[in-house]
Amino acid sequence: MISETIKKNLSNVQQAINNACLRAGRTAADVQLVAVTKYAEWEWVMALAACHTTFGENRPQQLAERQKLFPDANWHLIGQLQRNKAKLAVQHSALIHSVDSLSLLQSLANIGQQLQVRPRVLLQVNVSGELSKSGFEKDELLNAWDRVVECQQCVDIVGFMTMAPACEDPEAARSTFRNLFALREEMASSAAAMAHGMTLPELSMGMSGDFEVAVEEGATIVRVGSRLFEGV
Numbered sequence: 095m096i097s098e099t100i101k102k103n104l105s106n107v108q109q110a111i112n113n114a115c116l117r118a119g120r121t122a123a124d125v126q127l128v129a130v131t132k133y134a135e136w137e138w139v140m141a142l143a144a145c146h147t148t149f150g151e152n153r154p155q156q157l158a159e160r161q162k163l164f165p166d167a168n169w170h171l172i173g174q175l176q177r178n179k180a181k182l183a184v185q186h187s188a189l190i191h192s193v194d195s196l197s198l199l200q201s202l203a204n205i206g207q208q209l210q211v212r213p214r215v216l217l218q219v220n221v222s223g224e225l226s227k228s229g230f231e232k233d234e235l236l237n238a239w240d241r242v243v244e245c246q247q248c249v250d251i252v253g254f255m256t257m258a259p260a261c262e263d264p265e266a267a268r269s270t271f272r273n274l275f276a277l278r279e280e281m282a283s284s285a286a287a288m289a290h291g292m293t294l295p296e297l298s299m300g301m302s303g304d305f306e307v308a309v310e311e312g313a314t315i316v317r318v319g320s321r322l323f324e325g326v
């Protein structure tokens with residue numbers, strides 16, 4: 095029963111992504127769904143695993159445990175990362191969405207060198223400017239940009255992530271998503287990024303309440319949790 099409900103929810107979310115792609119003239123294959131399992135029991139994860147292989151976790155510890163149990167899936171870290179958990183995150187994450195400072199990025203670069211791997215990351219940007227949100231402020235990102243790009247030597251910086259302000263109306267999130275898209279265009283065309291071949295293809299934006307709007311505005315990754323577990 096649980097498993098049927100979860101599969102139905104997954105298929106509804108995927109259909110909604112397809113429809114949003116159609117409206118925006120995009121290809122559904124260009125949007126990746128990260129199933130956010132931070133509150134999900136392992137049994138629910140296994141129900142999803144029958145038809146899905148990309149999962150998002152908030153906490154490095156839980157991500158590492160689950161990645162070891164199910165190493166064939168891609169585990170993305172979407173929650174805030176403390177420096178003392180950075181190594182664990184690098185060892186177990188296919189993508190870290192939540193790099194919110196230059197110093198964290200530099201730590202990941204050092205860890206990557208130590209472990210002889212290239213961590214794959216997104217820079218989290220606080221485009222809405224809400225005080226409660228973490229992430230680079232736009233000005234901070236612009237000021238740090240040359241040093242950010244230097245880290246590309248050891249880290250794959252593949253794009254940006256943002257969270258829109260929580261709101262009942264998904265339309266309220268549209269300007270946040272549009273601003274992240276515009277910022278990506280601006281930074282990808284900067285001289286420093288071009289010199290390092292840094293094209294920033296990925297935009298991780300949109301959650302259960304607003305992923306359809308995010309897809310319309312160019313999201314390449316959506317992070318959906320509660321919608322998948324409705325009715326479970």
Ligand SMILES: *Cc1c(COP(=O)(O)O)cnc(C)c1O
Nearest residue numbers: 130172301302303317318319320
């Ligand atoms: C929990 C979480 C999500 C998923 O939120 P839902 O509203 O449950 O879809 C997405 N992104 C981040 C960073 C989260 O912490």
